Structures are given as C-alpha cells and as structure tokens.
Amino acid sequence: MRSVGVEEELLLVDTDTGEPLAVAGAVLAAADRAAGGADEENGKEAGHTFEAELKEEQVEFATKPVTEMGELRDEIVRWRAEAARHAAVAGAAVAAVATSPLAVRPSMSPGRRYAWVARQFGMTAQEQLTCGCHVHVSVDSDEEGVGVLDRIRPWLPVLTAISANSPFWQGEDTLYGSYRSRVWNRLPSAGPVDVFGSADRYHAEVRAMVDSGVLRDRGMLWFDARLSASYPTVEIRVADVCLDASTPVLLAALVRGLVETAARAWQAGEPPARVSTGLLRLASWQAGRSGLDGPLLHPHTLRETSPEEALEALYGHVADALADSGDEELVRAGIARLLEHGNGARVQRDLLRSQGDLASVVRHCARRTIADAHGDLPGR
Template sequence: MRSVGVEEELLLVDTHSGVPRAVSTSILAAADRRAGRADGTPPDHPFEAELQREQLEFATDPATEMGQLLEEIRHCRGEAARHAGEVDAVVAALATSPLPAEPSLTAGSRYRWMGEQFGITAQEQLTCGCHVHVSVDSDEEGVAVLDRMRPWLPVLTAISANSPFWQGQDTEYASYRSRVWNRWPSAGPVDVFGSADRYHEQVDAMVKTGVLRDEGMIYFDARLSATYPTVEIRVADVCLDATTPVLLAALARALVDTSARAWQDGTPPPRIGTGLLRLASWRAGRSGLDGPLLHPETMGETPAEDAVHALYRHVRESLTDNGDDDLVREALPRLLHEGNGARVQRRLYDETKDLAQVVRGCAQRTTSS
C-alpha cells in the first residue's frame, strides 16, 4: 500500500482582532526550545517557516492508515496553536486572510531573492495550501501518474476550496488562493510529459532560464517531489476541518493507484489540452462546490456534485483496495451537504457581518474538528 503524507500551511492571526501577525519566527523558536535535545542535536518537530512570517507550515510523517494521518494532523494543529498562544496569536486553517493584511517576507537569502525577482507577486502572496505526497516506485511511474491524473485535479481544488475573502472583500470565488497562486510563472496545469526523461528535461530547461531559482520553484499542479520518492499534488487550499485533508489524501492515493494501473495496462493519458485544464482549474476556483465544474472526462459544464461523483467512480476500485472506500463514501455526501471551508466562511459572515468573527470562528474550528 502506498504511503501518504500531508503538508499544511496555517495562517497566524492576532487572538483578538483576527488580523494576520508576523510571528512565525517566535513560534518556531518556541517549538525549537520545547523540542531541543540536551546533546545539541537539531530540534525534532514538524514546523517550518514559509514565504511570509504570517504563516507556519508543518508536514506529517508518511502513513498508510488514514486514521493515523488524521491523528497526526490534529496533533500538529494543536501544537501549532499551543506555540502561537505564547505570543498572543492563534492558528487558523484559512487559505487566505479574510481581513486586510500586509504580509512580511521571511528573512533569508531564498525569500529575499524571490521578493526581488517577483516583486508584488511575492509581496502579496499570503496564501495557505495543502499538499499531498503519495509514494511512487520510480520517476517513470511518477510521471505516468502525473500524465493521467491531470483532468481530475480541479475536482480536488473544488472539494478543498477555503478562500472566499481577500483584503476584506468577498471575491465571489470559492478558492481565490488558487487564482493568487497561479500568478507564479511556473504554476498551474502542464502538458503530458510521456517519460521521466522528458519531465526532467523540462524542469532543467525551466531552471536554466534564470526565471526560477531552483527546482523547488517548479510549482506545477502536481510534480515529482525533489526531496521524497513521491508525487506531490499541490492544488488544494488548506482545509478548515482536519478531516478534509484526510479525505483529500485518500482520494489522492486512489488517484495515483488508478493512474499507475492505467499506465501498466497500456492505457494512454487522456487527450485533453492544457488550455482546457486551465479553464477547469479556473472554474473549480470560482465555483468550489456551489456552482458548475467542468467534467473531468468530457470538459463540459456539469454540476459540482456530478464531477465529484465522477471522481469517486474513477477511483473506487483503488479506494476499496486501500480500505478507504467507507471513509470516502461517508465523507463526500457530508461535505456536499454541509459545504467546504468557503461555504462555512460565508455562512459565518452572513450570521455575524463581521470578518473578525469569521476568523475567530475558523481558528476555533481549526483545532476542534
């Protein structure tokens, strides 16, 4: 069974006002102190800095059981909240800040280079995503999977959508993070590669242009990880409830399994152009689960529920093999009925007419779900 790991980026906000606060350095120092070892070895905790000091990232260990993954996500969120509390801040699993924010780049040569290279794109990029890593046996298998999962990825964006507000306004998007993220020159859907050699040739050529600093700035919707033997799926918003990234992980693993089997059976990748995939990605960011999506098989407009059910049917055999079918069959109808994070945020705003209340409510839900 393939292992799965999740990376989550959390927003750091003031306990009272809900406005983002640049306190990641203090939180990481607190985590270092608590996890430090007497023999001087590096501290052992899952937290890392991100582009902006108003956000904090953690990564889970690889897991094969979804229950284990859920437990670790809850633990990491709880620890992040505990460290944030020491500086009068809270963590919120929000993919963008509902309240106006003035992000501040994290110190260091890499982030300084990004600020100089990309200007306002880097300066405004306060977005929090959820990345799912699924193990693969080789780069060749990984690229075959990337080629075959392309049309299904926008459905994961729609499921995870959790960023309706930007700089104090309702954007009328469910995942505005996905639109802001796609300002990066290497972000978004890509063409079919056909082989691992062609994938690496393309990545090398992109880095050699000088536009990108290194391979870590390859921001494809899904890519081969430069660090782990995994396919990394990068299209999702960070999700409000801790159970939703587990649903994404189960679907992502099944999608990798299904794509790998198709490759092994000699089934070619779907003949869908990148232009259509960009439209599908935009549609998913605009609608989330509350409007039409493009059907992954036909690229025609379809109700969101139908696109979600199509994904489920596409991967059901793999879900069953992995022991995840019951989890997904229970989670998907609940999500379609209750809504994703974008719907929850808008519902909170309709009830309170106060974006600070939205942030506080979401911060509470981040660690209680």
C-alpha cells in the same frame, strides 16, 4: 499500500482582532525550545516538523508518511494543536484559512532565497500570503511518477473545488470559492502542465525551466502536481488548506486513489487522456470560482456539470483503488458531508452572515482549526 503524507500551511492571527500577525519566527523559536526540552526529558531526539514559509504570517508543518487514514488524521490533529500551542507563546492563534479574510500587508520571511523571490517576482510575491495543502503519495520510480502525473491531470480541479477555503481577500468577498488558487497561479511556473510521456522528458523540462533564469531552482517548479525534489513521491499541490481536519484526510484518500489508479493504467500501457493544458486551465479556474457552490467542468467531457456529478465521476474513477485500500466508506461519507454542509468557503460565508463581521469569522475558524476530528471517520 502506498504511503501518504500531508503538508499544511496555517495562518497566524491575532486572537482578538483576527488580523494576520508576522510572528512566524517567534512561533518557530517556541517550537525549537519545546523540542529541546523534550529531547532532554526523553534522552533522545524528539524534534518538530514546523518550518517557515514565504511570509512571516504563516507557518507550515508536514505529517510523517503513513498508510492508514486514521493515523493521518491523528497526525494532522496533533500538529495543528502543537502549532496552536506554539503560536499562543507568541500571542497568536492559528487559523486553517487559505487567505486572510481581513486586509493585510504581509511581511516576507527572512533569508537569501526569499529575498531573491521578492526581487524576482515583485508585487506577485508581496501579495502572496496564501495557505495550501499538499498531498504526497509514494511511487516506485520517477518513470511511474511521471506516468501518474500524466494521467491525473483532468481530475485535479475537482480537488481544488473540494478544498476551496478562501472566499475573502483584503476584506472583500471575491466571489470565488478558492481565491488562493487564482493568486497562486500568478507565479510563472504554477498551474497545469502538458503530458510529459517519460521521466527523461520531465527532467529535461525541469532543467530547461531552471536554466532559463526565471526560476532560481527546481523547488520553484510550482506545477499543480510534480515529482517531489526531496522524497520518492508525487506531490499534488492544488488544494487550499482545509478548515476541518477531516477534509485533508478525505483529500489524501482521494489522491492516493488517483495515484494508484493512474499507476495501474500506466503499467497496463493505457495512454493518458490528451486533454489540452488550455482546457485544464479553464477547469482549474472554474473550480476556483465555484468551489462546491456552482458548476464545474466534468473531468471526462470538460463540459459544465454539477459538483455532485463531478464528485461522483471522481469517486467512480478511483473506486477500485479505494476498495483495495479500505477507504471507500471514508470517502463516501466525506463526500456526502461536504455536499450537505459545504467546504470551508461556504462555512466562512455562512459565518459572515451569522456573525456580521470578518474578525468573528477568523476567530471562529481559529477555534475550528484545532477541533478534534475523531468523530469524522467511520469506525472510530
């Protein structure tokens, strides 16, 4: 069974006002101290998984690669709780929201690479306080990985819709479900890409883009999906960080299903759908605009359809792979729950209506971020 790992970026916020706090350095220092103490106590390396991100108002963690979704859920719950514990040392809380609902002028993280980003991308970099969720799925080779990338393209906007969790920007309702996706796509290499056809062509494109001088290194290839530069995986990057810990587990199961389905098609010599990148950009925009509360473009026809029909098409596409991995019940239940109760974007808007102010929305989201998800997986 293919292994799966998840990276999550969390917003650091004031526990009272809900405003973002530039305390990532203090949070990472607290994590370092805690890991050092664990090392001494256990007599072995303990470590932690937290890293800095582009802005000092956020922190990132990565789960270990696992094959069971219950174990992935436990990893996400664990590291969210650890992030909250270390943030508390710095007088902050963590919130799994993909943009700050409250107005903020974010601070660039220190370091030579981030300074280069600030100079190169100007205001686009300055405004880029967004929190995503990246899913890694193992592949056997770069050739298989590119075969997968070529075949999952039409399905990725549905994942954006599922994860949409960024309706507010600088204190205003954007009318988008995932405004993060729109802010992120201002970067020059972000978004959907053409069919590559082979690993050689993929790597040639990567080299050409880096050699252009617009990008500093291959880590700035911010495609919707790419071969990981560090692991033998494909990395799907279209999702907002999700409010509830159960939703990235659902995403991971669906992404593994997409990867396995695409790999089987590649192995069988089935060609990828020749959908233009222009149409995929429209589908991506529509998914960011609607989330699960408006029309999407159907992955097969690229015509307007309901969220229910788009999700049903996705489930049908990966059904065999889900059955083989034992994830079909989890995915069915997760889709039903989202359609009934809504994703993070709907929850945030409902909270604003009930609570009356965005600070209360952030405080509620911070509490919900570290709520245990044990009851959300069938069979537990």
